[in-house]
Amino acid sequence: MEGSIALLGFGEGGWGPSIASGVLVTVSLALATLPVGLAIGFFVALGKQSPERSVKLAANMYTTIFRGLPELLTLFVVYFGAQIGIQKLGELLGYEGTLEINSFIAGMFALGVVFSSYASEVFLSAFRAIPKGQYEGGYAIGLSSGQTMRMVILPQLIRIALPGLANLWMILLKDTALVSAIGLADILRQTGVAARVTKHAFLFFGTACMIYLVLAILSSFVIDAIERSSARSGVKR
Amino acid sequence: MTDSFLNARPSTIVRPPAPPKKWTRGRVGGHFLVGLWATLLIGLVVYLYSAWNIELIQKYGPSYLEGLKTTIGLVSSSILLGALISVPVALGRMSKNRIASAIAYAYVYFFRGTPLIAQVFLFYYGLGSFRPQLEAVGLWTFFREAWYCALLAFSLNTAAYQAEILRGAVRSVPLGQWEGAASLGISKVVTFWKVILPQALIVALRPYGNEIILMIKGSAIVALITVYDLMGYTRLAYSRTFDFQAYLWAAIIYLILVEILRHIWDWLERRLTRHLIR
Numbered sequence: 001m002e003g004s005i006a007l008l009g010f011g012e013g014g015w016g017p018s019i020a021s022g023v024l025v026t027v028s029l030a031l032a033t034l035p036v037g038l039a040i041g042f043f044v045a046l047g048k049q050s051p052e053r054s055v056k057l058a059a060n061m062y063t064t065i066f067r068g069l070p071e072l073l074t075l076f077v078v079y080f081g082a083q084i085g086i087q088k089l090g091e092l093l094g095y096e097g098t099l100e101i102n103s104f105i106a107g108m109f110a111l112g113v114v115f116s117s118y119a120s121e122v123f124l125s126a127f128r129a130i131p132k133g134q135y136e137g138g139y140a141i142g143l144s145s146g147q148t149m150r151m152v153i154l155p156q157l158i159r160i161a162l163p164g165l166a167n168l169w170m171i172l173l174k175d176t177a178l179v180s181a182i183g184l185a186d187i188l189r190q191t192g193v194a195a196r197v198t199k200h201a202f203l204f205f206g207t208a209c210m211i212y213l214v215l216a217i218l219s220s221f222v223i224d225a226i227e228r229s230s231a232r233s234g235v236k237r
Numbered sequence: 238m239t240d241s242f243l244n245a246r247p248s249t250i251v252r253p254p255a256p257p258k259k260w261t262r263g264r265v266g267g268h269f270l271v272g273l274w275a276t277l278l279i280g281l282v283v284y285l286y287s288a289w290n291i292e293l294i295q296k297y298g299p300s301y302l303e304g305l306k307t308t309i310g311l312v313s314s315s316i317l318l319g320a321l322i323s324v325p326v327a328l329g330r331m332s333k334n335r336i337a338s339a340i341a342y343a344y345v346y347f348f349r350g351t352p353l354i355a356q357v358f359l360f361y362y363g364l365g366s367f368r369p370q371l372e373a374v375g376l377w378t379f380f381r382e383a384w385y386c387a388l389l390a391f392s393l394n395t396a397a398y399q400a401e402i403l404r405g406a407v408r409s410v411p412l413g414q415w416e417g418a419a420s421l422g423i424s425k426v427v428t429f430w431k432v433i434l435p436q437a438l439i440v441a442l443r444p445y446g447n448e449i450i451l452m453i454k455g456s457a458i459v460a461l462i463t464v465y466d467l468m469g470y471t472r473l474a475y476s477r478t479f480d481f482q483a484y485l486w487a488a489i490i491y492l493i494l495v496e497i498l499r500h501i502w503d504w505l506e507r508r509l510t511r512h513l514i515r
Contacts, residue, residue: 047270054267061274068450068495069488070457073468077484084481170350177352181461188355195362202363209351209359216350 004203007194015194015204022190023211029107029176029186034169036112041119048124059120066117071110072178078110079103079182107179115172122164126157159230166223173215187211281485288482297474297483304470305490307384311459311466312452315388319395326400331407341400348397354458356394361386361462387459391452398448406441407433439509446502450495457491467491 010016047059066074079101086099130153138148180189191208195201258264329341348356364371364380371377379385410433418428460468471487474480 047267050263050267052261052263052267054271055263056267058267058270058274064496065492068454068492068499070454070468070491072457072460073471073484073488073491076472077488080475080481080484174350174352177354178458180354181458188352188358192358192362199366201366202359203366205355205359205363208355209347212351212355213347 004200007198007200007203008207015190015198018185018190018194019187019207019211022185022187023215025104025184026173026176026186027215029104029111029179029184030169030173032104033108033111033115033172033176036108037115037119037168037172038165040112040116042123044116044120045123045127048120049127063117063120066113071114071175072181074114075107075110075178075182078113079106082106082109103179103182103184106182107176107184111172111175111179114175115168118168118171119165122161122168123157126161126164127153129160130156155233159234162223162227162230166220166227169219169223170216173219174212177212285482285485288480290480293474293478293480293482297470300465300470300474301467301486301490304465304467305494307464308453308456308466308468309494311384311388311391311464312449312456315391315395316449316452318388318392319399322392322396323399323403326396327403327407330400330404345397345400348394349401353390353394353455354461357387357390357458357462360390383459383462383464387456387462387464391456394455395448395452398451399445402441402444402448403437405444406437409440410436439513442506442509443502446498446506450498453491453495453498 007014008016008019010020044059044062047055048063050056050059069077082101083099086101090099134152134156135148138152139145143151176186177188180186180192183189187208191204195204198204326341326344329337330345332338332341360380361383364386368377371380414432414436415428418432419425423432456466457468459466460472463469465473467487467490471483474483
């Protein structure tokens with residue numbers, strides 16, 4: 001028992017610092033992916049409910065493809081594909097050396113794409129829950145369509161979409177564990193290294209699971225706070 | 238008289254021709270996006286055609302098929318095992334006994350709150366550190382195999398999700414159904430099987446389908462613990478040839494698999510809910 005505490009601690013021979021840096025990588029990756037995924041997801045949802053058939057088709061294809069692929073495969077396709085693409089581009093431009101793609105950026109992009117395809121569905125159902133009268137009311141008082149979207153629809157949309165998005169955030173947090181497969185030093189990678197060196201695999205992978213649980217619990221507190229504050233700004237019934 | 242007058246309509250209604258569709262910004266953008274997708278897909282086909290290498294296909298084609306079989310076998314057996322485990326967990330979640338419900342809650346929270354990949358590592362590498370104890374109990378032959386560890390982790394993981402699906406579905410059946418059956422003198426067990434469950438399973442159908450699709454996608458991670466599923470053979474092919482089409486073929490196969498399942502599920506849902514359509 002004391003041995004395990006020493007192994008996980010921050011003292012000499014303890015793996016605390018490296019695991020802590022892994023936590024930092026995981027959290028910053030998830031936080032960096034979130035705005036990318038939300039923005040893409042929002043625009044894909046706009047495309048899906050567009051009256052224009054071609055826009056709808058393009059948006060639906062996006063969701064079909066990125067929801068159907070395993071996240072790990074998307075990650076590998078992005079990582080290795082971008083690597084090859086950049087290499088080719090470099091050769092075209094006459095650059096001789098090898099170009100490396102940052103695994104953080106690749107992970108952010110791949111997870112963002114997956115997140116956005118799910119988020120677009122959440123946004124779409126939230127859009128459907130907003131009555132048409134809200135748009136018409138906005139236009140009637142002379143707001144442009146952009147202003148109506150920003151000032152009338154979006155505040156309601158966020159409130160309706162929040163539970164679904166919170167769910168997606170939890171999924172995103174768990175999906176970040178996959179980036180350890182492309183060499184990013186996140187929680188799972190750091191604990192894996194520690195497990196291999198010290199031969200205490202159960203201790204370290206158990207710790208990794210516990211850290212993910214703690215992150216999930218912490219984010220559920222934050223989500224609760226956001227939901228309460230957004231409910232306050234809503235209509236009192 | 239008025240009746241015949243009202244019915245006196247021309248046999249064919251001539252409508253004015255639809256006004257020509259304007260090329261609005263949205264329409265141009267939409268066509269551009271569809272064009273982009275089409276270019277990408279055509280590019281993919283052209284790339285796969287130009288990179289067509291019969292030796293590669295002959296060498297790795299059968300192994301992809303083998304991998305696909307492993308994937309389907311792993312997913313279907315873990316879904317079935319998970320369905321079995323999920324019943325007591327769901328019962329525990331709904332039970333009034335506080336200890337049972339706390340245990341079930343902790344189980345569900347753990348398996349839904351941690352990444353599947355971490356659970357798989359915990360079972361495969363983690364339990365490997367208890368080798369002497371496991372050997373003493375005679376379970377080491379089970380935990381030595383990566384496939385069995387993956388099966389165990391997947392089954393326990395999907396059981397947690399399925400338990401929540403089941404619980405939500407049973408909860409969604411109105412209480413009046415229980416009361417109605419009770420007033421007819423039907424016992425609780427029979428009520429559950431004959432009245433509640435058939436209605437609950439229709440509600441649960443869509444989430445179950447989603448769970449299977451998530452499981453198919455999630456199963457790709459067993460490639461990281463040396464199980465040769467579709468993803469495992471893909472990684473093998475890529476590491477030997479450095480040919481990017483290895484990943485593209487895998488993507489196409491996964492996409493087809495998921496789309497087939499999705500369409501089967503849509504059909505199943507239409508078929509099973511046809512009595513509900515008014």
